[in-house]
Amino acid sequence: MNDLDSPFPTARQRSRERAAKREAVLRAAVRMFNERGFHQTSLDDVAARLGVSKPTIYHYLGNKDQVLLECVKLGLTQLLDAAAASRALPGTGADRLVTFLTRYAEINMDDFGRCVVRTRDEALEPDSRTKFRALKRQIDDQLRGLIADGMADGSLAPGDPKLLGFALAGALNWIGHWHEPTGALAPNDIARQLVTTLARGFLPR
Amino acid sequence: MNDLDSPFPTARQRSRERAAKREAVLRAAVRMFNERGFHQTSLDDVAARLGVSKPTIYHYLGNKDQVLLECVKLGLTQLLDAAAASRALPGTGADRLVTFLTRYAEINMDDFGRCVVRTRDEALEPDSRTKFRALKRQIDDQLRGLIADGMADGSLAPGDPKLLGFALAGALNWIGHWHEPTGALAPNDIARQLVTTLARGFLPR
DNA sequence: TAAAGACTATACTCACGAGTAACTTGTATT
DNA sequence: AATACAAGTTACTCGTGAGTATAGTCTTTA
Numbered sequence: 001m002n003d004l005d006s007p008f009p010t011a012r013q014r015s016r017e018r019a020a021k022r023e024a025v026l027r028a029a030v031r032m033f034n035e036r037g038f039h040q041t042s043l044d045d046v047a048a049r050l051g052v053s054k055p056t057i058y059h060y061l062g063n064k065d066q067v068l069l070e071c072v073k074l075g076l077t078q079l080l081d082a083a084a085a086s087r088a089l090p091g092t093g094a095d096r097l098v099t100f101l102t103r104y105a106e107i108n109m110d111d112f113g114r115c116v117v118r119t120r121d122e123a124l125e126p127d128s129r130t131k132f133r134a135l136k137r138q139i140d141d142q143l144r145g146l147i148a149d150g151m152a153d154g155s156l157a158p159g160d161p162k163l164l165g166f167a168l169a170g171a172l173n174w175i176g177h178w179h180e181p182t183g184a185l186a187p188n189d190i191a192r193q194l195v196t197t198l199a200r201g202f203l204p205r
Numbered sequence: 206m207n208d209l210d211s212p213f214p215t216a217r218q219r220s221r222e223r224a225a226k227r228e229a230v231l232r233a234a235v236r237m238f239n240e241r242g243f244h245q246t247s248l249d250d251v252a253a254r255l256g257v258s259k260p261t262i263y264h265y266l267g268n269k270d271q272v273l274l275e276c277v278k279l280g281l282t283q284l285l286d287a288a289a290a291s292r293a294l295p296g297t298g299a300d301r302l303v304t305f306l307t308r309y310a311e312i313n314m315d316d317f318g319r320c321v322v323r324t325r326d327e328a329l330e331p332d333s334r335t336k337f338r339a340l341k342r343q344i345d346d347q348l349r350g351l352i353a354d355g356m357a358d359g360s361l362a363p364g365d366p367k368l369l370g371f372a373l374a375g376a377l378n379w380i381g382h383w384h385e386p387t388g389a390l391a392p393n394d395i396a397r398q399l400v401t402t403l404a405r406g407f408l409p410r
Numbered sequence: 411t412a413a414a415g416a417c418t419a420t421a422c423t424c425a426c427g428a429g430t431a432a433c434t435t436g437t438a439t440t
Numbered sequence: 441a442a443t444a445c446a447a448g449t450t451a452c453t454c455g456t457g458a459g460t461a462t463a464g465t466c467t468t469t470a
Contacts, residue, residue: 053450258418
């Protein structure tokens with residue numbers, strides 16, 4: 001904790017620095033994947049952007065597949081956290097759902113969140129693909145659970161939770177394809193407006 | 206027109222056969238692109254599936270980029286046709302929109318339609334990418350136009366046509382990612398149910 | 411019947427990019 | 441001081457897959 005300005009870093013500082021570098025690699029990679037696509041981005045490109053050489057990336061992450069897997073994991077973890085947080089909230093099922101959806105939309109405007117929806121399963125190698133799918137399924141289940149809760153307590157119009165889940169997820173995932181980070185509106189505003197629009201559809205009349 | 210069963214095909218038959226072969230290449234390619242992904246599918250693979258060799262594909266289509274471009278064009282053309290047909294229909298703006306959305310959903314369960322939503326712009330080479338984007342923008346414009354019409358004649362709840370367009374397009378495009386052609390429900394049923402769900406959101410109360 | 415053109419195959423070239431070997435330098439450990 | 445490890449580098453290998461050169465067959469046309 002007592003960070004002296006000594007040129008000799010402590011073990012703690014060094015491990016923190018290592019983590020920061022690893023993160024920087026992921027951040028650079030995910031930006032380029034989102035801009036140019038995974039297959040159009042070589043690890044040489046990523047390394048060049050960071051001003052290092054390719055083996056450096058291999059030093060921090062095993063291989064290209066790992067890099068992508070870590071990126072999507074970071075996005076999916078955010079979503080999972082958002083789901084857990086929403087479910088723990090007081091209020092009606094509809095309230096919790098709206099909270100979750102809003103956060104979901106925001107995450108889709110984040111680098112790692114965008115990567116999740118822009119990454120096709122097949123881009124990953126079999127093992128990673130399995131993990132990726134499992135995580136996505138968890139999100140799906142969480143969403144369906146929230147919907148089912150709302151329908152059960154009457155705060156949501158009755159219907160098929162699975163179908164509604166697909167519709168909502170689709171509408172929000174799509175953000176990751178059209179949203180420009182340089183746009184005029186703040187992510188927060190977009191999220192709110194979009195969720196309000198969607199809410200008209202599932203709230204009872 | 207008078208197809209004799211002579212072993213000597215007429216010029217008309219031959220050109221029809223050529224078109225059929227070209228189509229078969231595209232059909233085989235798009236199926237494999239959808240299943241395994243564009244980058245994971247080599248033209249050798251496609252050729253093998255058809256029982257021919259790679260140069261045969263190059264004989265009918267210039268290169269891999271062309272193959273993909275033709276596939277997405279076939280999907281986009283269907284969407285454009287659907288938009289034109291819907292706009293020509295009598296009834297309220299909302300009626301026309303619902304018709305279009307239903308057809309839109311169905312197309313996303315078709316081989317070529319799925320290819321459209323599963324294809325990232327960057328997979329195409331610059332020229333093709335420009336064409337691809339231009340076509341997609343046309344669809345977007347059509348959708349927004351239908352929405353604006355409905356809002357203007359009062360058959361749709363007022364709101365931001367652009368945002369609603371994104372929400373609807375997203376919900377329906379997503380079908381191309383989750384729908385399994387082998388599923389229990391018929392595409393038609395899925396389309397109808399999904400659009401009904403969405404319509405709850407944009408019809409006036 | 412000769413020449414041209416359509417269609418298909420075999421067998422290449424060639425670039426690209428993932429991943430690695432081997433080496434350098436600095437820092438921590440014993 | 442010696443050794444081991446961390447963090448990089450340069451300079452490779454090597455598989456894959458897009459695209460092509462060349463040749464062969466069959467059909468149509470002059």
